[in-house]
Amino acid sequence: MLTKEAAQHVVYEIMKLYPNAVPTMHYQNPFQLLMVVILSAQATDESVAKVKDRLFERYPNPQAVSESSPEEIESYIKTIGLYRNKAKYIYKSSHQLLETFDGKVPNTREELQSLTGIGPKSANILLNVAFNQDAFAVDTHVARVCKHHKIVEENATPKQIEELITEIIPAKYWGRAHQAMISFGREICSPRNPKCHEHPQLYENLEEINLMD
Structure with a gap:
């Protein structure tokens, strides 16, 4: 060593x-990035890129997700590995955002990791990329x-x-x-x-x- x-x-x-290395995945707001990092677990960027635009269009915010269902979310991401679990994570974390954070993605490590489907790596990505905080994923x-x-x-x-x-x-x-x-x-x-x-x-x-x- x-x-x-x-x-x-x-x-x-x-x-x-x-x-000049930058993230390859395009997103427009922290909620879109939240969905991307959930989808990216054990999946390639290419597979996520193929589904994200339709997903973003159908679910522009946590409220839209909460009015849907895990089964419907699955239909948008079924080409991605572990899609059933990831649909549940997106659905549950969206409800948590609405119930606890006024529909906004929080910008602290502890709060981010309180969301379903967000572990240390995902929290660090969100802190650094979405909120420009010093973090290493x-x-x-x-x-x-x-x-x-x-x-x-x-x-x-x-x-x-x-x-x-x-x-x-x-x-x-x-x-x-x-x-x-x-x-x-x-x-x-x-x-x-x-x-x-x-x-x-x-x-x-x-x-x-x-x-x-």
Whole structure:
């Protein structure tokens, strides 16, 4: 496992590769993003992109969802994995927004995680992307990159990864690091045939740092 200094170097080099990385999914308000992050769990961006526009049109706000049913929501998202559970999450969280938050998506971690279907990763995405707060979300791409490059141990949990990254880089870079590592994980540090060896700058000058714990 890399030392914190070496891990910081690797993260910064990944950020340099993707200085302008931004979320690929388009949305117009926090409620749309809430639905997207629920749908995105164990699903590809491509599969979510195919259904989101019709979903947004039918359900522009939590009130529209509450007047529907999980079964109807299913009909819009049935091409996505775990669609039955996700329909229930969208339905239940919309009711919670109306009952507890006056129909608005809250902007604190505790309140977001009180919503059905919103865990730490989703809460961090909403905090950073929808509300421009400093937060670092750990998805499958981020976890794979961190483990492949020995930033964390192979058995590290998402919480442990989040804690390490938010310790070694300043808060103002957390969102940028998240987006850069997603792009790096998709395009370079992929699950099959990773191309990390084509970017030796990730490990250049590490001999000047105490490399390994």
